[in-house]
Structures are given as structure tokens and as C-alpha cells.
Amino acid sequence: MATLFRSSLAGLALMALAVSAPAKEALNGVSSFMLDNGMQVVVIPDHRAPVVTHMVWYKVGSADEPPGKSGIAHFFEHLMFKATKNHPAGEFDRKVAEIGGDGNAFTSDDYTAYIQTVSPEALPTMMAYESDRMRNLVLTDDVIGTERDVILEERASRVDNDPGALLAEEVDATLYQNHPYRIPIIGWKQEIEQLNRTDAVAFYDRYYAPNNAILVVAGDTTAERVKELASQTYGRVARGPDIAARQRPQEPEQNTSRTVTLTDARVSVPSFSKRWIVPSYRTAAPGEAEALDLLSEILGGGTRSRLYQRLIVEEGTASSAGAFYQGTMYDETAFGVYGAPQGADGLATVEKAIDAEIARIVKDGVSADELERAKTRFRRSVIFARDNSTGMANLYGSSLATGSTLKDIEEWPQRIEAVTPEQVQAVATKYLVPGKSVTGYLLPEAEVAQ
Amino acid sequence: MATLFRSSLAGLALMALAVSAPAKEALNGVSSFMLDNGMQVVVIPDHRAPVVTHMVWYKVGSADEPPGKSGIAHFFEHLMFKATKNHPAGEFDRKVAEIGGDGNAFTSDDYTAYIQTVSPEALPTMMAYESDRMRNLVLTDDVIGTERDVILEERASRVDNDPGALLAEEVDATLYQNHPYRIPIIGWKQEIEQLNRTDAVAFYDRYYAPNNAILVVAGDTTAERVKELASQTYGRVARGPDIAARQRPQEPEQNTSRTVTLTDARVSVPSFSKRWIVPSYRTAAPGEAEALDLLSEILGGGTRSRLYQRLIVEEGTASSAGAFYQGTMYDETAFGVYGAPQGADGLATVEKAIDAEIARIVKDGVSADELERAKTRFRRSVIFARDNSTGMANLYGSSLATGSTLKDIEEWPQRIEAVTPEQVQAVATKYLVPGKSVTGYLLPEAEVAQ
Numbered sequence: 005m006a007t008l009f010r011s012s013l014a015g016l017a018l019m020a021l022a023v024s025a026p027a028k029e030a031l032n033g034v035s036s037f038m039l040d041n042g043m044q045v046v047v048i049p050d051h052r053a054p055v056v057t058h059m060v061w062y063k064v065g066s067a068d069e070p071p072g073k074s075g076i077a078h079f080f081e082h083l084m085f086k087a088t089k090n091h092p093a094g095e096f097d098r099k100v101a102e103i104g105g106d107g108n109a110f111t112s113d114d115y116t117a118y119i120q121t122v123s124p125e126a127l128p129t130m131m132a133y134e135s136d137r138m139r140n141l142v143l144t145d146d147v148i149g150t151e152r153d154v155i156l157e158e159r160a161s162r163v164d165n166d167p168g169a170l171l172a173e174e175v176d177a178t179l180y181q182n183h184p185y186r187i188p189i190i191g192w193k194q195e196i197e198q199l200n201r202t203d204a205v206a207f208y209d210r211y212y213a214p215n216n217a218i219l220v221v222a223g224d225t226t227a228e229r230v231k232e233l234a235s236q237t238y239g240r241v242a243r244g245p246d247i248a249a250r251q252r253p254q255e256p257e258q259n260t261s262r263t264v265t266l267t268d269a270r271v272s273v274p275s276f277s278k279r280w281i282v283p284s285y286r287t288a289a290p291g292e293a294e295a296l297d298l299l300s301e302i303l304g305g306g307t308r309s310r311l312y313q314r315l316i317v318e319e320g321t322a323s324s325a326g327a328f329y330q331g332t333m334y335d336e337t338a339f340g341v342y343g344a345p346q347g348a349d350g351l352a353t354v355e356k357a358i359d360a361e362i363a364r365i366v367k368d369g370v371s372a373d374e375l376e377r378a379k380t381r382f383r384r385s386v387i388f389a390r391d392n393s394t395g396m397a398n399l400y401g402s403s404l405a406t407g408s409t410l411k412d413i414e415e416w417p418q419r420i421e422a423v424t425p426e427q428v429q430a431v432a433t434k435y436l437v438p439g440k441s442v443t444g445y446l447l448p449e450a451e452v453a454q
Numbered sequence: 455m456a457t458l459f460r461s462s463l464a465g466l467a468l469m470a471l472a473v474s475a476p477a478k479e480a481l482n483g484v485s486s487f488m489l490d491n492g493m494q495v496v497v498i499p500d501h502r503a504p505v506v507t508h509m510v511w512y513k514v515g516s517a518d519e520p521p522g523k524s525g526i527a528h529f530f531e532h533l534m535f536k537a538t539k540n541h542p543a544g545e546f547d548r549k550v551a552e553i554g555g556d557g558n559a560f561t562s563d564d565y566t567a568y569i570q571t572v573s574p575e576a577l578p579t580m581m582a583y584e585s586d587r588m589r590n591l592v593l594t595d596d597v598i599g600t601e602r603d604v605i606l607e608e609r610a611s612r613v614d615n616d617p618g619a620l621l622a623e624e625v626d627a628t629l630y631q632n633h634p635y636r637i638p639i640i641g642w643k644q645e646i647e648q649l650n651r652t653d654a655v656a657f658y659d660r661y662y663a664p665n666n667a668i669l670v671v672a673g674d675t676t677a678e679r680v681k682e683l684a685s686q687t688y689g690r691v692a693r694g695p696d697i698a699a700r701q702r703p704q705e706p707e708q709n710t711s712r713t714v715t716l717t718d719a720r721v722s723v724p725s726f727s728k729r730w731i732v733p734s735y736r737t738a739a740p741g742e743a744e745a746l747d748l749l750s751e752i753l754g755g756g757t758r759s760r761l762y763q764r765l766i767v768e769e770g771t772a773s774s775a776g777a778f779y780q781g782t783m784y785d786e787t788a789f790g791v792y793g794a795p796q797g798a799d800g801l802a803t804v805e806k807a808i809d810a811e812i813a814r815i816v817k818d819g820v821s822a823d824e825l826e827r828a829k830t831r832f833r834r835s836v837i838f839a840r841d842n843s844t845g846m847a848n849l850y851g852s853s854l855a856t857g858s859t860l861k862d863i864e865e866w867p868q869r870i871e872a873v874t875p876e877q878v879q880a881v882a883t884k885y886l887v888p889g890k891s892v893t894g895y896l897l898p899e900a901e902v903a904q
Contacts (some may be wrong), residue, residue: 071521072703074632174631174710181627182524182642192632192706253522256642260624263713267889439717 034400035227036410039234041243042215044404047230048222048396056223057121057394058130060138061401063218064211065114066191067184067252067335072198075155075191076207078111079199082151083208084118085109088140093147096133103129113185114334115405121394124224131237138212138241148201156197159190167268168275168446175264175444179279182253183335213244220401222393255281255336262442269449273323274351275344278358278443282435284333286407293331294419295427296339296435300329301378302370302428303361304341308377310361311341315354321346322354334406339435348448355443362436369429382420484850485677486860489684491693492665494854497680498672498846506673507571507844508580510588511851513668514661515564516641517634517702517784522648525605525641526657528561529649532601533658534568535559538590543597546583553579563635564784565855571844574674578683585687588662598651606647609640617718618725618896625714625894629729632703633785663694670851672843705731705786712892719899723773724801725794728808728893732885734783736857743781744869745877746789746885750779751828752820752878753811754791758827760811761791765804771795772804784856789885798898805893812886819879832870 033049066077087093100107105122120130163169173188180186190196219238221230258281285293304311304327315322325343341362343354389395403413483499516527537543550557555572570580613619623638630636640646669688671680708731735743754761754777765772775793791812793804839845853863 071634072701074703170709173706174708174712177631178628178712181624182637184521187632194704194706251522253524253642254644256623256644258624259620260714260716262624262628262715264710265712265889266710439715 034410037227037231039214039239041239041241042213043217043219043234043238043241045219045230045234045238046221046400046404046410047225047227048220048393048400049224049226050222050393050396051224054123054224055121055393056124056127056221056225057119057397058127058134059117059119059220059222059397059401060134061115061117061218061220061405062211063115063216063247063250063405064207065112065116066187066189067113068211068250069184069187070203072195073203074187075189075196076199076203077116078190079151079155079196080204080207080212081109081111081116081118082155083141083143083147083204084137086147086151087142088137089142090136090140091133096137099129099133105130111189112402113189115402117401117405119394119397121223127221127225127229128233128237131233135237135241138214138217138238141208143201143204143208145201148199148204152196152199155190156193159193159196163188163190164193167266167270170268171264171266171444171446174266175277175279175442178262178264179281179338179442181256181258183255184252185333185335185337210245210247213247214238214241215243216247218401218404220397220404222397222400250334252335258440261439263445264442265445265447267447267449271446271448273344273348274445274447275324275342276351276355276443276445277340277342278355278441279338279340280435280437280441281336282329282339282431284335284337284406285331285403285412286334287336288331291419291423291427292431294416294423295431296329297331298375298378298382298420298423299365299370299428299432300327300339301381302374303327303365305378305381308381310374311343311358314361315343315357319357321350321357323347325354325358332402332406332408351445351447359438362432365429365432366436370425372425375423375425375428379420379423383417386417484860487677487681489664489689491689491691492663493667493669493684493688493691495669495680495684495688496671496850496854496860497675497677498670498843498850499674499676500672500843500846501674504573504674505571505843506574506577506671506675507569507847508577508584509567509569509670509672509847509851510584511668511670511855512566512661513564513666513697513700513855514566514657515562516637516639517563518661518700519634519637519657520653522645523653524637525639525646526649526653527566528640529601529605529646530654530657530662531559531561531566531568532605533591533593533597533654534587536597536601537592538587539592540586540590541583546587549579549583555580561639562852563639565852567851567855569844569847571673577671577675577679578687581683581687585691588664588667588688589691591658593651593654593658595651598649598654602646602649605640606643609643609646613638613640614643617716617720620718621714621716621894621896624716625727625729625892628712628714629731629788629892631706631708633705634702635783635785635787660695660697663697664688664691665693666697668851668854670847670854672847672850700784702785708890711889713895714892715895715897717897717899721896721898723794723798724895724897725774725792726801726805726893726895727790727792728805728891729788729790730885730887730891731786732779732789732881734785734787734856735781735853735862736784737786741869741873741877742881744866744873745881746779747781748825748828748832748870748873749815749820749878749882750777750789751831752824753777753815755828755831758831760824761793761808764811765793765807769807771800771807773797775804775808782852782856782858801895801897809888812882815879815882816886820875822875825873825875825878829870829873833867836867 036046038044064077069076097107100120103122103126105120107120109118177186282296283292311325315325323344323346327341329339330337341358343358345351345354486496488494519526547557550570553572553576555570557570559568627636732746733742761775765775773794773796777791779789780787791808793808795801795804
């Protein structure tokens with residue numbers, strides 16, 4: 005339980021999935037309906053193996069937290085494993101383990117999700133437990149205090165002990181000048197320390213309600229069966245207060261290039277990343293998000309990409325190099341490149357080569373051929389994604405929770421097919437502007453030149 | 455009307471005054487009392503000239519704005535010059551002009567203030583008008599819409615047309631990773647565009663109330679007279695809802711050094727500034743704010759300072775160089791240095807020389823002699839400040855509105871006297887850490903090296 009999904013390199017595994025939307029045929033089996041209390045239900049049947057993935061997605065993440073209360077969304081993810089009026093703390097977890105299932109949960113900037121992968125017979129039990137904790141948590145000062153210490157310890161070990169994580173926090177805080185994506189999902193230490201029962205209850209009452217949740221069930225079940233079970237469980241939870249559409253402070257126009265440098269004795273090989281603010285799938289003009297996805301793939305998506313081929317295979321100057329686009333976000337998001345040299349020297353060379361590769365795309369565009377190869381890799385990833393129920397549940401849940409519709413998911417492959425080389429060049433030119441970037445440097449400690 | 459007072463170089467004139475607290479003797483005549491509705495009144499008699507300065511300070515500034523509503527505090531400063539139930543728009547202004555007075559208003563991160571300097575006979579009229587607009591503004595959609603366009607135009611001319619102002623905004627947005635001092639006082643353009651009547655009324659009702667205001671009257675009047683007039687005017691305004699102590703999101707620990715670069719064809723001579731987060735007078739441990747004030751004076755306060763003497767007089771490499779400390783702020787604030795070369799080259803030389811001067815203070819401290827000279831300059835500024843009623847009104851108002859007490863103002867000269875060379879070295883060592891700074895560069899356009 006309690007995984008953070010961040011808009012950072014660590015989140016790329018999910019991002020790769022999230023861009024791999026299913027082909028139209030796959031949708032034949034997918035159905036969606038609403039419970040009377042406003043809860044959306046999506047069923048993705050797949051009978052190849054006797055297993056189901058059961059996920060509940062709450063449309064609330066760290067970017068929805070009140071000012072000064074950073075970390076409350078992730079804190080709440082922890083609290084969901086505590087006692088309810090009907091079950092002692094840990095019972096749900098033990099149940100999942102007993103039946104040989106897998107349980108997990110994660111918090112992102114835009115959503116918080118709870119997942120169990122179990123055999124189909126256990127689905128009614130999962131739904132009973134999950135719908136119970138949507139409303140019946142017992143939030144005492146004692147529970148809150150104990151869990152706060154756990155989270156402070158988690159922050160200490162995951163962030164404060166990791167120079168790369170510390171740098172990532174300050175890069176985000178620099179990249180986003182106004183939007184709450186600036187704030188770390190786990191929360192700033194001094195604010196986590198102050199989180200209390202009042203904050204937790206307010207958050208629970210506002211956001212943990214069927215009309216702010218999406219149920220996704222993928223695997224060996226049917227829409228009829230899920231509908232029947234959902235009405236008996238989630239359907240009995242009262243609708244919560246109406247929640248207005250998310251309105252977070254948006255980014256101003258950016259006019260500067262910025263750098264963020266962390267020098268630390270624990271770093272052995274230097275590395276850098278460079279980011280720009282770009283539209284997400286929800287905020288983009290038609291075709292731009294798809295073009296950014298393909299740009300990221302052509303430039304730095306794996307071993308066939310330009311950066312990998314040039315810097316690692318041909319020149320041998322880099323030990324890593326790549327690109328990423330975090331398109332599955334509710335608001336404007338980041339496009340980035342990153343690299344590290346072979347050994348302790350040569351970071352400037354790697355950065356320069358990556359900048360040059362971007363400049364080349366801006367100047368000369370991409371070839372029809374390499375665009376076609378990138379599309380083929382996306383096509384394959386779609387086929388691959390369909391092979392995995394949990395991946396499909398993740399894809400539908402994360403897309404719907406960040407403002408996409410089922411139709412958006414369905415039509416994604418066609419929209420990708422329609423992208424032209426000119427569109428890829430256009431988004432590179434429009435968004436990857438050197439004077440509007442944020443570059444983070446992680447450096448080994450040298451003699452201080454002050 | 456409508457001046458922005460910013461935590462930036464432009465605000466230094468006020469800051470210089472704000473650190474020049476009056477000697478104990480000056481306080482003999484200063485008195486303070488509360489009206490029944492919670493409005494604080496401070497009277498600073500000075501009978502040398504037949505003039506009074508009448509100021510009302512609201513303890514609300516841009517750092518108190520709701521998320522996404524940046525600019526509303528400054529917007530409201532504009533709206534205060536519109537029609538009330540009792541007077542048409544512009545009448546108050548015309549009245550002040552007719553009697554040969556001066557009127558003004560300004561908004562900072564922490565407060566909004568309205569000021570008139572007039573002959574003593576006009577004081578009752580000023581109080582009548584000022585107390586009227588504390589509650590009786592007529593806020594129509596029409597008024598709001600028209601003034602919003604005025605402010606957008608003000609932003610366009612003051613910020614968007616000025617590369618230095620654009621850079622300053624992004625430097626602040628980088629320096630403050632969590633605190634709302636990150637956000638420009640005038641507001642982000644896209645948020646100003648959305649400000650509406652609902653926002654304005656909510657802001658007015660919450661913050662424009664006697665129990666959130668300080669009246670400061672300085673000049674040719676007496677406490678008795680002010681008390682009498684204040685009860686007849688402000689005293690009749692109903693107390694507003696209770697306002698909790700300000701609790702803005704605070705800064706996390708910073709671990710990186712950051713740069714912000716703006717390259718623009720309109721820039722001819724390059725320049726830079728470097729900032730660190732430091733405590734303000736309200737948040738500092740005893741003696742630290744005073745030591746930071748003296749450090750700023752020794753390092754870069756005018757022509758006697760180290761930076762001026764070395765870079766401009768001796769080496770002749772810089773055209774400007776100095777230091778500043780924005781101590782009169784409610785929350786943690788900035789200490790900074792800045793410089794520009796002689797001509798278009800040599801920015802790196804200037805920055806290096808300034809860094810070296812800081813490193814020298816960290817290593818060797820300051821001499822008892824130069825500390826004493828800095829204190830003497832502060833002593834003189836205290837005497838100078840007492841000579842100016844408006845300056846005194848500003849000093850008391852800004853200090854009280856950022857959490858200082860009358861006692862703090864009174865005892866400031868003694869606290870400055872008590873600072874030792876070791877304390878100055880200690881704050882330089884503790885706060886001016888190269889790995890935790892933000893440096894802004896304003897550069898002429900060169901051939902793009904991309």
C-alpha cells in the first residue's frame with residue numbers, strides 16, 4: 005500500500021501504459037454505467053484467466069489540497085487502511101492476503117486509487133470492504149497521530165535520504181510557478197507535521213463519496229455481475245455533497261530559463277533533466293497531446309529513439325538519455341528530457357548533445373519513416389496493454405480521473421495514426437523553447453569554489 | 455493612487471525607512487489606543503508644521519489572497535476610489551486636491567494602505583471619507599469590469615513591457631517554493647482577467663473592517679483631537695467578523711541553488727541579483743533580524759559599503775552593486791545582493807567579486823569599526839526619519855501591519871546597538887549559503903547558442 009505516483013521519471017511506467025490506449029475492438033466488451041448516487045462504473049471483461057482487478061479511483065489528489073495542507077491526500081490513502089465502524093484496522097489487507105490476492109493503493113497529483121487483484125469469487129468481499137471504508141472510517145486523534153509519524157518516516161527515507169528526490173521536489177517547485185503540481189505529493193515536511201484530525205475529516209467528507217469516485221473492474225467477470233454487486237455495496241452509500249469542477253490556479257506565461265542544482269556527497273554520477281510546461285491530454289488543442297507523445301517516443305522513448313541511438317550507441321558519451329511526456333494529467337503538465345554521462349565527467353557534453361537533437365527536430369522535423377516506426381511501437385503497446393487486466397484498469401481509471409472520456413480512450417489509436425510529421429515538428433517548436441525551460445542538475449560534491 | 459510596494463529593489467526606499475525606527479525620546483509623544491470596534495489608533499504628534507498625515511492600514515495584502523485570485527488585494531485598492539453609498543466616484547480625490555493635499559494608496563504582500571497629507575483643518579473631512587469607504591462601497595459588475603481593464607493595462611505597461619519586472623516575478627516565483635510571496639502583488643494576468651464582483655465583495659466583507667485596520671495620524675494634531683474625531687467616524691463602523699491570525703503556507707527547507715535567466719532585446723546592460731530566504735523581524739530569533747539589517751548595510755548599503763567601495767570606487771568594474779534586506783515582512787523574507795558591470799561585459803566578474811565579498815565576511819567577519827560606522831548611519835537615519843511625519847506614519851503603519859508591536863519599534867535602536875560583529879558573521883554564515891540561493895540574470899539578446 006501507499007505508493008506515490010509522481011509526475012517524475014518514477015511515474016514513467018504508468019505513463020507508458022497510460023498512452024497505450026486500447027484499439028477500438030477492445031472496447032466491444034467495455035461497458036460503463038452510473039449508479040444512482042453518481043458513482044461511475046467501468047467494466048472491462050477478460051475471461052482468459054480466473055482473476056479480476058477491482059479498483060476505486062477518487063478524483064482527488066495532491067493538487068486538490070487546501071493551501072498549507074500538503075500531503076493530506078497521500079495521508080488519507082494511509083488512513084484508508086485503518087479501522088472502520090465495521091472492521092478493525094488491517095482486516096481488509098489480511099483478507100486479501102489470505103485468499104492469495106494482491107492489494108495496493110497510490111496517490112498522484114490528480115487522483116487516489118485503491119486496487120485489489122483477486123480471484124472472481126472474492127469480488128463481492130472486495131466490494132463490501134471497499135465500499136465500507138468509503139464512508140465508515142473511524143478517525144481518532146490517536147490513529148491520525150500514529151500514522152503521521154509513519155508518513156514523516158516515509159518522507160525521511162524516501163525523500164530526505166535521496167538527493168535525486170530532493171532535487172525533483174525543487175525542480176517541480178521551480179517549473180510550476182503557480183499551479184499546485186509544484187507541491188510534492190507526499191507533502192512538505194513542516195506541513196505534514198501539522199496535519200490533524202480536523203483536516204482529515206474535512207478531506208474525507210468532501211472527497212470520499214460515490215459521486216467523486218470511479219469503480220473499474222477488469223478481468224473474469226461480466227457487466228451484469230458487477231452491476232448487481234455494485235448496487236448491493238457501493239450503491240448503498242449515500243451521495244456526498246456536490247463537488248464543483250476542479251479549478252486549480254493555472255500557470256502564468258513563463259519568460260525565463262531556470263536551473264536548479266543540488267550538489268551532494270552521496271551522488272557519484274552527475275545527471276540532469278530539462279522540463280517545459282506543455283498541455284496535457286485534457287487541456288491540449290486537438291492533436292497536440294498526441295504529437296507530444298510521438299515526439300517523446302521519437303526523441304527519447306527507449307532504445308530505438310534518437311537520443312539512445314546517438315548518445316549511447318553511436319557516441320558512447322551517455323549512460324542514460326531519454327525523454328518523457330506526462331500527458332495523463334488534469335492540467336498543464338511537463339515534457340522532459342534527461343541524461344547522464346558515462347562516468348563522472350561529461351555532463352555538459354550530454355546536455356549539449358540532447359539540446360542539439362531537439363534543435364534538429366525544430367529545424368528539420370522528423371521523417372515520415374521514423375514517425376511511422378514510433379506509431380508502430382505505440383500500436384504494439386496497445387496490443388500489449390490489452391493483455392493485462394490490471395494495466396487496462398489503470399489506463400481507464402487514470403484517464404477518466406484526469407478528465408478524459410471513454411470516447412477519448414476509444415479514439416486515441418486513430419488520433420495517433422492521424423499525427424503528421426509537421427505536427428510533431430510544430431509542438432517541438434512551440435513548446436521546447438530554450439528560454440522557457442527548467443533544468444535540474446544533480447552533482448557530486450566537488451571542492452567548493454566559493 | 456495605486457502604487458505597488460513590492461518585496462524587490464523597487465521597495466527599498468520604504469525598507470530603508472522601515473528599519474529606521476525612532477529613538478525612545480521620540481515615543482514620548484506617540485500614543486496608541488483601541489476603538490470599541492477593534493480598530494487600533496496611533497497618534498504621532500509633531501507641531502513644527504501645520505500639516506497632518508492620515509493613513510489607514512488594512513492588515514491584508516497579496517499574500518492573503520485565496521488561491522487563483524491573485525491581484526484581488528491590489529484590485530481592491532483601486533475599487534476603494536469608486537462610488538460609495540454617500541459619495542460619487544472621485545469625489546474624495548477631488549476634495550483632497552482642492553484643499554491642496556496629497557492622496558495616495560499602495561498594496562504590498564502584507565498590507566494595503568490609504569494616505570492623505572493635508573492641513574489639520576481637513577482631518578475631520580479625511581476621516582469622514584475614509585471611514586465611509588471602509589464599508590459603503592457600491593460594487594457593481596460595471597465598476598468591477600471597467601477597473602479590471604485598467605489594471606490589465608497597468609500590468610501590461612508596468613510588467614509585460616519591462617523585462618526587469620518580468621524577471622523579478624519569476625525570481626520571486628522561484629525563490630519562494632511554497633509561500634504566497636511567490637505571487638506578484640499585481641497578480642498573474644490570467645487570474646486578473648477572471649476577478650469578478652463575487653471575489654471583490656467576499657474580499658471586502660472579510661478584510662475591510664475596523665478590527666482589521668490601523669489608523670495612523672502623524673503631524674500637527676493631538677491624541678485627544680484624533681480620539682474625538684475617530685470616535686465620530688471610524689468608531690461608528692460596525693466591527694467585522696473575527697479574523698484568525700494569518701497562517702500562510704510556509705517555506706520548506708531549501709536544498710538547491712537556482713538561477714532564473716531572462717534574455718531580452720530591450721536590455722542593454724546585463725545585471726544580476728542573488729537572494730536567500732531569511733527570517734523577517736517578526737519571525738527571527740532575537741537579534742538575527744537586526745544583524746541581517748547591519749549585514750546588509752555593511753555589505754551593500756550605499757556608498758560607504760564594502761561592495762560600493764570595492765567594485766565601483768576601487769576596481770571600477772561595476773556600475774551598480776549593493777545589498778538589501780526586506781525585514782519588514784510578516785513571514786520569512788529575502789536578503790539579496792545585486793550588481794551590474796560597467797558596460798555590456800563583465801557580469802561574471804561582478805558576480806564573482808560580490809560572492810567573494812560575502813565569503814570574506816563568512817570567513818573573517820566584520821570589524822568592530824565598520825559595524826560601529828553602520829550603526830552610526832542607522833542612528834542618523836533615525837534622526838532623519840523623525841523629521842518627516844509621513845515617514846513616521848509609514849514606519850509605524852508598516853511595522854504594526856507586519857506583526858511588530860509599538861514596543862518593538864520603540865526598542866529597535868537599543869537592539870541595533872547591542873548587535874556584535876560575531877552576530878553579523880553568524881547570520882551571514884547561516885543564511886547566505888551558496889547552495890541555497892536564487893540568482894536572477896537579466897541579459898541583452900545575443901546570438902542564440904542553442
